[in-house]
Amino acid sequence: MLMAGLVAAAMLGGMMAGSAQANDQPFAAWLQELRAEAVQKGIKQSTLDAALTGIKPIPRVIELDRKQPEFTLTFQQYIDRVVPQSRIDRGRAMMAEHKALLEPISERYGVPARVIVALWGIETDFGRVTGNFPVVEALATLAYDGRRSAFFRKELMDALTILDEGHIAPKAMIGSWAGAMGQNQFMPSSFRAYAVDYSGDGRRDIWTTQPDIFASIANYLSRVGWKSDQTWGRPVRLPNGFDATLAAQKTVKPISEWQAMGVRRANGGDLPTRDLPAMIVQPGGAEGPAFMVYDNFEAILKWNRSTYFALAAGRLSDALGNIDSAE
Known part of the structure; x- marks a missing residue:
């Protein structure tokens, strides 16, 4: 085990060597300072002992953080x-x-x-x-690394607070390499802000308790602005000669103005008569599919800033509700 740890440390050092932001402080000293800060924030020593004893940087986490995608998917x-x-x-x-x-x-x-x-x-x-990385160890690796240390140090403190509050045991706090946790993949800060104890058992458990998982997703969207009387958007058909800069510049117009410009539902029908503010989104560029999106699309973007992700979530939700979004 000692040799494995030395090899892992050597691998980590090699991967960090090329980064000007790499942490030159020994990990043990860095961890001791972290523990002191956590105690000052009110986290119990027993929690820190359970969560931090014996942890080491995970080379695979650094590798994944550095890795650039080899290709880009089309929409x-x-x-x-x-x-x-x-x-x-x-x-x-x-x-x-x-x-x-x-x-x-x-x-x-x-x-x-x-x-x-x-x-x-x-x-x-x-x-x-749901991921198979120990969240505290993964976050400690990223916080120690130095490339985005401030962000991940805060997330690590939030993770330790979650443990201190008794929502989950340290060994059960499993997630992605970047620290996203549970069946809805909340970062620790999102957990603290939006996770819900819907089951009423005193714990906010997004790992195994279905009521808490569903309610936490719903609470997140509700809190960031989801409007219950609206949908997310719909695919649309654009007129010949449509000015693509209107989509590129995220121009917002009432639905009636898009209708007057010749924008129609995907099946060719008129747009809804309710005059909501709306944008046109063309995820594949001017030659690709087009969507008209409303305020709830922005709520999904607060969950994940990817336009592809938000459109996929909307499309899947329509399919699950047996909604023909072309109409």
């Missing part, structure tokens, strides 16, 4: 991968299975069940793929 490739028919079918089955739980949560937070399940499905394939 259609992304949709094919993230919203396949198999996920739609599975999502519909999950909605039926959890209907009795989803309905009151949807009513309470004003977020449709289909949207809750869509985000659950995209984030972790309905709880199947």
